[in-house]
Structure formats: C-alpha cells, structure tokens
Amino acid sequence: MVPSILFEIMLIGLLGIGAQWAAWRYRIPAIVVMSVTGLLVGPILGFINPEEDFGNLYNPIISVAVAIILFEGSLNLNFKELRGLGKPVFRISTIGAFIAWILGSLTAHYIAGLSWPVAFVIGGLFIVTGPTVIMPLLRQSKLKPRPAKILKWEGIIVDPIGALLAVFAFEIIAYLTAENPNGAALVLFFVGSVFAGIFGWLCGRGIGWMFETGHIPEFLKSPAVFVVVILCFTIPDEFMHETGLLSVTAMGITLANMGISSVADMRHFKENVSILLISAIFIMLTASLKMDTLLQIFSPNIIGYVLLMMFAVRPLSIFLSTIKTDLSLNEKALVGWIAPRGIVALTVSSYFASILTDAGYEDASILTTLTFGLVIFTVIAHGFSIRGLAKKLHLSMEGRPGTLIVGSNPFTVELAKSLRKARVPIIIVDSSWEKLRYARKEGVPFYHGEMLSEQTEYNLDTIPYEYIIAATDFHSYNALVCTTFMPEYGRTNVFKISPFRQIDSSSSDIVSKIGGRILFKEKMALDDLNEKINNGYIFRQTTITQQYSYKQYVEEKDDATVFLYVIKPSGQIRFYAEDTKAIPGAGDIIVSLTPPNKEIKKIQAKLENQRSNGTNNGTKE
Known part of the structure; x- marks a missing residue:
C-alpha cells in the first residue's frame, strides 16, 4: 500500500499521463494501456485501492470528473456538423438506442442469466459509449469525417440517454413490483429529466450571455465555467439520480451553438483537462476492482453475453436504425462494430448494483463483473481493430501526413x-x-x-x-x-x-x-x-x-x-x-x-x- 493519500493522488496522475504517453509513443490504444496499468497497480499487485482509500470522496470525485468530461465533449457538438448527417445521427441516437436496449436486455436475461428487472436496467445502461472511450479512438484512427462525426455525436448524446434509460427501467420495476403501486415516482422521473434539460439550457444561455456582455473577465471565464458545470450537474442529480449527465450535455451543446468566440479558447483548455481526468479516472476505476471480479469475467455466461453484445446486438441496432439513410454499407459496418464502453457504464452500473441488491435482486451482485467484462473486451477489441478495419473499408485517411x-x-x-x-x-x-x-x-x-x-x-x-x-x-x-x-x-x-x-x-x-x-x-x-x-x-x-x-x-x-x-x-x-x-x-x-x-x-x-x-x-x- 502507498504511504499516504497525497502520494496515491500523485501516483494516479503520474500513471495516467504515463499511460497516455506510452500509448502515443508506441501507437497503442490509450484506453487499453490505462486499463492494464490500473489493473497492475490495483488488484494484481495491490499497490492502491482508490475506492477504499478515498472512502466517501470516491464516488463524488468520479461523478464530477464524468460531468466535466461529458461537458467538454458536448462543447464540440455544433449543429453545423450535422449537414448531411442529421438523419443517421438522429436514428442511431433514438431508434438505434431503443433497439439496442431491447436486444441487450434479452441477451442479459437469456445468456447472462439475469432476472428480467435487472436485465432491463443493465440493457438500458449498456447502450452508452461516451467521449471517454470514443474520443481517444478517434484521435488515433484518422477516420474520414462522416463516420468520425457519427461516432462522436452518438457517444456524447447517448451517454446521458443510457443512464436515464437505466433509471427509467428501475423506476418501472419499482412501480410494477410494489405492493401498493404509486405512479408518483414515474412522474417524478419524467419531471426530473425535463427539469435537467431545461436547467442545462438555462446554465448554457446564462453563462454565454455573461461572456458576450463582458460581465465575466477573461481570466475568470474558465474557472467560472468549471463552477457552473459542477452546479449544472449537481442540482439535477440531487433531484433525480443520473439526470445531471443530461443537464451538463444540454449546457455544452447550448454553448457550442451560441457562436461565442471565447468558447473555442475554453474548448482547448478543457480538452487538456479532460485528458487528465480520463487518465486518472480510468486508473482509479480499474485499480479499485477486486481479483474475484477479474476471475469471474471469464465465466462462460459472461463471455457469451459480451460476444453477443459485440457481434449481434450492436451491428443489428445500427443496421436496422439506419435503413433508408444515405450511409454506405462500409460506414454502417464500421459504426456497427465500434462501440467501446467506458467510465459512465462502470460508474452507473456500480450504483445500480448496490440499489438493486438492496431491493432484493441477488443476481445484481454480478453487474460490476458483467460491466467490466464488456468494458475491457470492447476497449481491447475496438481499440486494436478500428484502424485496420477503417483502412480495409476505405474509411481512413491513410497515407503520408x-x-x-x-x-x-x-x-x-x-x-x-x-x-x-x-x-x-x-x-x-x-x-x-x-x-x-x-x-x-x-x-x-x-x-x-x-x-x-x-x-x-x-x-x-x-x-x-x-x-x-x-x-x-x-x-x-x-x-x-x-x-x-x-x-x-x-x-x-x-x-x-x-x-x-x-x-x-x-x-x-x-x-x-x-x-x-x-x-x-x-x-x-x-x-x-x-x-x-x-x-x-x-x-x-x-x-x-x-x-x-x-x-x-x-x-x-x-x-x-x-x-x-x-x-x-x-x-x-x-x-x-x-x-x-x-x-x-x-x-x-x-x-x-x-x-x-x-x-x-x-x-x-x-x-x-x-x-x-x-x-x-x-x-x-
């Protein structure tokens, strides 16, 4: 074990950035290097266990970091990028997400052996990809603009949708299994989701207006945005769990489309911060896993579930949702294969594992193992294959720089x-x-x-x-x-x-x-x-x-x-x-x-x- 919390914080930062550098130096997917590094210093060698060492601060640190990462990603979502891509992105983010939810839930029940309530909760969560895993892949793969933009938009938009689907499924389960069903909880969920979206929009418009009118000096703009992002995430999340992700996404998209010149300067700064956060959070999450969790990943039902999610559920949801769009077969094949899961899936699944177990669903205890199995297999498979597949499908910008x-x-x-x-x-x-x-x-x-x-x-x-x-x-x-x-x-x-x-x-x-x-x-x-x-x-x-x-x-x-x-x-x-x-x-x-x-x-x-x-x-x- 490390001598102090301060030393552990230093070690996490050093390992995270070191993993990013090694990935750049040797042209290896960064998320793979970070995951392996976290496993080595955590469950394998036992040097650190951030979840135990940080105690009650562990979950808030992860949540705030995810909020900042998602906000930074949504700052890149300018609607002008959707010229010619609006229909495919909309279809994938709505119809495709719904198909993936249903198919994923069926797979979780029949293959992983989960009960129907737990299966529908985890099926909703596993539609997410997210900027924490998509952005590093896009940086290294040099995809052509169309598939790159589709994967980016899907990853950022579907992130809060997946978390909300999981919450919605849980609320439905609680309603249907209650001795005295009360629809107030369902109404509260929808009200909370609408409130989160509106609150995020208001935060974006408010901070944007203050920038444009000069009410915030230049040296305070980035700090002010950080504080507002945390505010934008925390208030809705306290009202209804996981709605904070929707709120910060709405705030980022609002700012991105206001045409404020200083937002571009902040975007570069926040991208640097996001890289630091992604590196640290991946190390923390993987280092906090237990050896039993790692060994359980290789059980036949979990491997079968992961393989079906990768080779059946994802491709089917993309191909069915993009019927009668202008996407080529090669673009559908690439987008249908690339869907690595990341930080949001890991953090939200651990939350639902605890509340479902407390609600009496004993099979929910394997959710963390199941999630990490899907994360690690998709990260490795998609991280190492995206460049070669894009090249074979003629969707990469290969050649001399x-x-x-x-x-x-x-x-x-x-x-x-x-x-x-x-x-x-x-x-x-x-x-x-x-x-x-x-x-x-x-x-x-x-x-x-x-x-x-x-x-x-x-x-x-x-x-x-x-x-x-x-x-x-x-x-x-x-x-x-x-x-x-x-x-x-x-x-x-x-x-x-x-x-x-x-x-x-x-x-x-x-x-x-x-x-x-x-x-x-x-x-x-x-x-x-x-x-x-x-x-x-x-x-x-x-x-x-x-x-x-x-x-x-x-x-x-x-x-x-x-x-x-x-x-x-x-x-x-x-x-x-x-x-x-x-x-x-x-x-x-x-x-x-x-x-x-x-x-x-x-x-x-x-x-x-x-x-x-x-x-x-x-x-x-």
Whole structure:
C-alpha cells in the first residue's frame, strides 16, 4: 500500500499521463494501456485501492470528473456538423438506442442469466459509449469525417440517454413490483429529466450571455465555467439520480451553438483537462476492482453475453436504425462494430448494483463483473481493430501526413508542387481569388476562403493535413493563424515564414514570440523566397547515403541554398525550422531551394566530360 493519500493522488496522475504517453509513443490504444496499468497497480499487485482509500470522496470525485468530461465533449457538438448527417445521427441516437436496449436486455436475461428487472436496467445502461472511450479512438484512427462525426455525436448524446434509460427501467420495476403501486415516482422521473434539460439550457444561455456582455473577465471565464458545470450537474442529480449527465450535455451543446468566440479558447483548455481526468479516472476505476471480479469475467455466461453484445446486438441496432439513410454499407459496418464502453457504464452500473441488491435482486451482485467484462473486451477489441478495419473499408485517411499552406504566391505554389512530387497531400488556402491564380495555373489543389472563418472550418476537410504553413504577405496574420491552430496541431507542426525583413524591430519581437515556429532560415523572408523563385532557383532532392554524408553535402552546397525539408525513409516529412537540431542520416532525402548556377555547372561538367571522352576515343583511333 502507498504511504499516504497525497502520494496515491500523485501516483494516479503520474500513471495516467504515463499511460497516455506510452500509448502515443508506441501507437497503442490509450484506453487499453490505462486499463492494464490500473489493473497492475490495483488488484494484481495491490499497490492502491482508490475506492477504499478515498472512502466517501470516491464516488463524488468520479461523478464530477464524468460531468466535466461529458461537458467538454458536448462543447464540440455544433449543429453545423450535422449537414448531411442529421438523419443517421438522429436514428442511431433514438431508434438505434431503443433497439439496442431491447436486444441487450434479452441477451442479459437469456445468456447472462439475469432476472428480467435487472436485465432491463443493465440493457438500458449498456447502450452508452461516451467521449471517454470514443474520443481517444478517434484521435488515433484518422477516420474520414462522416463516420468520425457519427461516432462522436452518438457517444456524447447517448451517454446521458443510457443512464436515464437505466433509471427509467428501475423506476418501472419499482412501480410494477410494489405492493401498493404509486405512479408518483414515474412522474417524478419524467419531471426530473425535463427539469435537467431545461436547467442545462438555462446554465448554457446564462453563462454565454455573461461572456458576450463582458460581465465575466477573461481570466475568470474558465474557472467560472468549471463552477457552473459542477452546479449544472449537481442540482439535477440531487433531484433525480443520473439526470445531471443530461443537464451538463444540454449546457455544452447550448454553448457550442451560441457562436461565442471565447468558447473555442475554453474548448482547448478543457480538452487538456479532460485528458487528465480520463487518465486518472480510468486508473482509479480499474485499480479499485477486486481479483474475484477479474476471475469471474471469464465465466462462460459472461463471455457469451459480451460476444453477443459485440457481434449481434450492436451491428443489428445500427443496421436496422439506419435503413433508408444515405450511409454506405462500409460506414454502417464500421459504426456497427465500434462501440467501446467506458467510465459512465462502470460508474452507473456500480450504483445500480448496490440499489438493486438492496431491493432484493441477488443476481445484481454480478453487474460490476458483467460491466467490466464488456468494458475491457470492447476497449481491447475496438481499440486494436478500428484502424485496420477503417483502412480495409476505405474509411481512413491513410497515407503520408499532408501539409496545408495558407497563402498563394510563387514560392508556396512551387513548394506545394515539390511536396506533391513526394506524394504528400497538399492544399493551398487563400481568401484572394486573384492570388490563387498561381495555384490554378500550376494545377495545385486549393481552397478559396478565409482560413480563420467558421465557414471554412465546416467546408474544408483538414483531417489529411498534419502540418500548417502560414505564408501570406501579412506577418501578423501568419502569427494569428499559427496561434489559432497550435492547440489542435501542436507546436512542432505549425510554421510561419520569417517576418523579419518587412516589419520594424519593435513589432518583430512581438510577432516572433507568438504563433508557430519560423520556417527555414530566420532571416529568409517571404519576399526573399519569392525572389529566388523568380530568379530561377529550383527545388532539388539530394539523398544522403553511407558514402555521401550529410557533412559532405553541407560542405559542397552553395551558400545561397535554402534547406526546406527532409523526407524520412518512412515517408514522414521534417521541415527545417529555426530550432531544428536533428541531423539527417543515411536514407534521408533533403529537399532544398538551389541556385540555378549549380545546375548549369553540372550540365557544363557533363558536356566537358563527354567532350573529353570523345577526344580520348579519337586519340585511340
């Protein structure tokens, strides 16, 4: 056991983030690594048991964390995303959820051996997927926009619906089995659900109005939202258990669709907090399990139940609910397979296990085992299969990471052509149709629109592109583009052309310290690059080998050469930036902007060599 609660909190955070890093480093599903880590330090090795150690604080900590995670996920649910997807999402979240409830309940009764009341409670709960498991999978799988949006919307919307279905089933059971049935409890449930939805909407509108009118200063916006989220969850949940999830979801969707600019800034911050919470909560939940629970998972009735839920109930509910929609067969197959269960299923099932057992349903004692069996099997199966299945169904954005270039001019067009020659997906974005003539003339893919506008966000598919280069004539705008997209793409993948040539020294300090990394050379401004293109500079590829080292290449190159990027043997692109320290090795291809005189010299040397050979041949004759 750990020496103190403080040490245990530190250990949980360290293990959670460590698991996330290991998953990123070795390309393993994060939820799998977190689950295994929690099992190792908990029931297997016995280092920690958060449920016992935290005592009465354990459940409130889990509940508040789930509320924040669900709210952060719902902040991404803008109705504009539903263009062309409204019907499938609505069908899956309503008809599909109902079919999954009925089929899941039948499976729980006939296969898992649960009584009808317990089966219908757990059948309602198990329709959930949720952002805690769906979001990490979507980050790693690189799905095409349509299936990714469907899975995201379903996961966040159905999360509170599943919890409410479980509560509804329990209330129905309590009503039907009572000696003196009283419909007041059922009425209270519906009133509580309606109240939760309205309360969440009011919280969203209220905090949004205060943001828009300036009643909350910038430095208090994120703390204020956190407090309101906890308020929004707690008040309805005290009134009717599990309605708090519906309330925070309604609040998040309301804020997401109010068009408030500061919500985007908060979204990035809350996404970071959610990753921390997901990591910690997964460690806590899995570490709190008992060894008996783990061993019971492998009983035939639980394995049979889990397999039917994965291979029959889920696919049937998706295929039946999406009849006469525009979803392709491949999209139905992928969505019908991917349904990992996560934190909400684990936390709510433990709650119902206790109250159903107290109500006299002895078979409810296996609910925790059944839930964890479904969670662990779906997390592993779906986590490891989503990428391969998406690729086979042609629903993944496979291939080399692409580059999105903001600004159309002679240099960026030639850069795009060189990247396309290296089979790298590229696109040039510019709001000026006149400047896009360079891209149109050379046949380079382009998008006409303002990169920072909301319309572009929904019309331009940015999934294939992992790098952004801001290279317009306005250096402040370049910095703004980089600052905007840095939270999404990461600092190492966002670049701007050096501004130092065209702006004065006082503003150069400001622009250089915000936005992305300065591309190529620090003193190589966009005007310099365009001038080189106009003077006939060419893009040249040079392969580094064991015989021709990088050091030799640097010694022989022309002083006017500009290093642009390196193509690794794996196909990855590494752009030269102000802080680039890595030295290319054997097998790497360096792409540079080379003076034309070097090519002329090479041609002259070749001609002289041919003449020399011809002279020697003539002498021999």
